[in-house]
Amino acid sequence: MSTIVSLPDARGHFGPYGGRFVPETLMYPLEELTAAYLAAREDPEFQRELRELLRTYVGRPTPLFFARRLTAHLGGAKVYLKREDLCHTGAHKINNALGQALLAKRMGKTRVIAETGAGQHGVATATACALLGLQCVIYMGTEDMRRQALNVFRMELLGAEVRGVEAGSRTLKDAISEALRDWVTHVETTHYLLGSVLGPHPYPMIVRDFQSLIGRETRQQILESEGRLPDVLVACVGGGSNAIGLFYEFLAEPGVRLIGVEAGGCGGALGQHAARFAGGRPGVLHGTYTYVLQDEDGQIALTHSVAAGLDYAAVGPEHAYWRDQGRIEYVSVSDQEALEAFQLLARVEGILPALESAHALAYVCRLAPAMHPDQILIVNLSGRGDKDVQTVAEQLARERAERGAARP
């Protein structure tokens, strides 16, 4: 356990990964943020305020739900769903957004900026800022704005300004670049509220800590319902905040298998997926050293996933570390498998999962049937799928058209 709690080291390294790879202008603000966070972490008043908001505003603890019909359908391990989709705003992102927004206020910042891919982190940040009276600007790739139009409108209703980013692939990667440019320009007044376990130290640590209550609740809940720890935990991995949030509590439990599911997209070639551990290699993107999808010359690759929240070229540095250690396994599932899992959960459990979370479910559909009925599998249902209904409708219509065309 001691090796686990001591990560990252003082300079933000997880083994060879992590660190701070940023322009000098951001170094002092990152040092300030680290000091402010470490002080807040030890401050009972800060922790009490956050806990109270998580209980009364977010609706925590979220339930651990035994998916009886899904279990029967898959015919293997007992499948439990950790219902982060029931958090206020519909995803786990609010846990971190509230924590960091409180921290921003404590630091005397009046303005908050954030990036968003699927829009869930943007909505969570806009919500936290509305609650705490902070000015809020959200950067979002214009391709993602198209895919997640509903979330754009939600952010605006919450009083945030959504700035479209036209550069590059016009997705999460470009939104983060633009948010970093804003931060480097307005660093005196502004807190950059990063949404995943990515970026320069201290972000991977801060976001992990704010999300790790998912795993702590899960441990207590599964002990209450089953009297023992689970055999397998499964979560999707974009940057990897919902996954590390669930896994962190169990890293020191060798009997619990931990599996992260990346986006396999629509093919194995560079540009068709976002499976960093399958097709990437270590490099630097957005302030951290980790596995990155890139070409031979170190130019960052374009990525693809049907799930905007997984569509990113780098993975959190702590994931890179635990992958090298062999403690967390990483697999990938395709767009197609995720879409099927999305529909399956809707039909057998009456729950629309986010397409991101549907990746984790899709792997459960592969894994659970091969497991014994006495075994327990918990999947992090990190977000709800209302935002994805339009995307799923388009994909299904396309499939039907293709099937129709293929018919003799």
Next chain:
Amino acid sequence: MSRIRERFDALRRAGRKGFIPYLTAGDPDPETTVRLIRELEASGADLVELGVPFSDPIADGPIIQRASERALRRGTRLRDCLDIVAEVRRHSSIPIVLFSYLNPLLQFGLERLAAEMTSVGVDGVLATDLVPEEAEDFCRLMRARGIETIFLVAPTSPDRRIAEIVRAASGFIYVVSRTGVTGTREHLSEAMRPTVERVRRYTDLPVAVGFGISRPEHVRETWRYADAAVVGSALVQEIERRLGRPDLVARVGRFARWLKSGEGDIAD
């Protein structure tokens, strides 16, 4: 002694200040970059910063972002940047510093890169997103080949950080005049002078200032405090304006002379 130190020593002896243009390599194509460097040298450049195009330039504003995109579309990679320097070196001994984001350098391999830079005649390297804390191997490998390692100091850098930066740095110190990304500005930042003065307390290395220097009066103001002024976005914008025109190289030279001297006509 490196070409960079020789140049700054010569400037100091002559009681003059340095003029450092920045170009993105391969914007709009490698052949033009070679011609531009020679033209800039003829127009009074004391050192050239050659930008390595990168897909995700987080420290750059729109002008240099677009230059990077143009260069990448033409397929300009780090190898081509080195080839550009090799070509320039057939006729010129102007000091050249590679200005890059870290990842293309890392993926090329730092040891191999240091060897190649020495062999083509690159004099120094600055990685925008590399700070001394993470640069131990980098500095060791570059210094072993006689490549100067240049680092940024920002207005937000406390004295404690400046002390650490000057220990890792060689060649010169690059002071960022303002918090923010690269780009043209109407006015110089008031943060420049105190930042330069703080750096002077920790080192005798020459100090160059960049970010936002866009006009002859900015250059002259910078020269009052620093040893050299870096002009990037304003020059790259001039390239962008002249894209596809036969007089592109000549016009950029004229623009550089105007920046340096405040004289000449830069209108169309």
